[in-house]
Amino acid sequence: MRMTRQRKAILDAMRKLKTHPTADELYRMLKRSHPRISLATVYRNLEILAQEGFIRRLDLGGSNQRRYDGNPSPHWHVHCQNCGKIGDVLIDENIDILSRIKSSEDFDVYKVNLEFWGLCPQCKEKLQKLQEKEESQWQKNR
Structure with a gap:
């Protein structure tokens, strides 16, 4: 996996957060400092980072919103x-x-x-x- 600038920005943001954001929430946070980032880029890279074990994807019962956790432990x-x-x-x-x-x-x-x-x-x-x-x-x- 290549660590692009946008992927690194997403990973850095996830590691700093103590919350468990949705892709939409993370996109809104990142948009301030990375105005050219797209929602599709955030979604795609969150999935890649989760597959590679850098973050965790939370499939929560009773919720239709997928959330992510910057703490993979x-x-x-x-x-x-x-x-x-x-x-x-x-x-x-x-x-x-x-x-x-x-x-x-x-x-x-x-x-x-x-x-x-x-x-x-x-x-x-x-x-x-x-x-x-x-x-x-x-x-x-x-």
């Missing part, structure tokens, strides 16, 4: 079921899920896609404020 993700934010979950690699699956069913397992769902801190805070407001309203109306 093994880790999982947590999703906010309210706003869609995605965070990294770093778990000790000594968890022996693959050998347990293999020993229990005699499968050869090559990939694990473990996803966690919940509420991010911002959505949790909003929900708590809403509940407090509703409770206060209820108390007034009693």
